[in-house]
Amino acid sequence: MVVETKEIIKVGIADLKFAKSPEILRTSGLGSCVGVVVYDLSMKIAGMSHVMLPSSSLSKRSDLNQLKYADTAVPLLIDTLIKEGAxxxxxxxxxxxxxQMFSFSSxxxxxxxxxxxxxxxxxxxDQYRVPIISEDVGGNSGRTIEFSLETGMLQVRTVNLGEKQI
Incomplete structure (x- = not known):
């Protein structure tokens, strides 16, 4: 009997990684950050981005980390997936x-x-016309997510709230 081990590809903060089945994409430490998974399930290819901030226009740096911002990381994620065969x-x-990790009176x-x-x-x-099939957003607890390319399920572990699959 051959047991296939599923390699877990870890996506860091302000990072972006790609995988093919049977690999699993995982990112931890999603507080105010958003984990974005874009995939083509029939081709068994996916990418995950760990977005920290909404817009690169807020940065004053010339050596901008494109993977940190939604407006630069998500297009890169989609474009690279298409180049890879999605x-x-x-x-x-x-x-x-x-x-919302902290409460503000303002x-x-x-x-x-x-x-x-x-x-x-x-x-x-929406601009790229990529539909969001499911989401687990908001609240005030951190999350760890794992995306299985075999099943297309996103496992969400929320601090103090347990696990669910979306």
């Missing part, structure tokens, strides 16, 4: 994260990074 019309997405939306990250990711996916 079919644009078959792409789908799942997202998780975007929590109504200043600049402080609500989780919500702004979520909204930025959704706008870009």
């Amino acid at each position: 079919r644009k019309y078959a792409l789908k997405a799942k997202i998780a994260g975007g929590a 109504s200043n939306d600049m402080l609500r990074v989780g919500k702004r990250n979520e909204e930025a990711v959704k706008v870009i996916l």
Whole structure:
């Protein structure tokens, strides 16, 4: 009997990785960050991005880390998937994260990074016409997510709230 081990590909903060079945993509530490999975299930190919901030226009640096921002990381994720053989019309997405990790007495939306990250990711996916099949966003707890290329399921472990599959 041959037991196939499934390699786990870890996606760091402000990082982006790609995988093919039977590999699993995992990222931890999603507080206000948003984990974005874009995949073509029939081709068994996927990518995961760990987005920290909504817009690269906020950066004053010339050596910008494109993987840190929704407006640069998500297009890179989609474009690279297509180059690797995914079919644009078959792409789908799942997202998780975007929590409000701290409570603010101010109504200043600049402080609500989780919500702004979520909204930025959704706008870009919509621009690329990639439908979001499921999401687990908001709240005030951190998450770890794992995407299985075999099943297309995203396992979400939320601090103090247990696990679910979306």
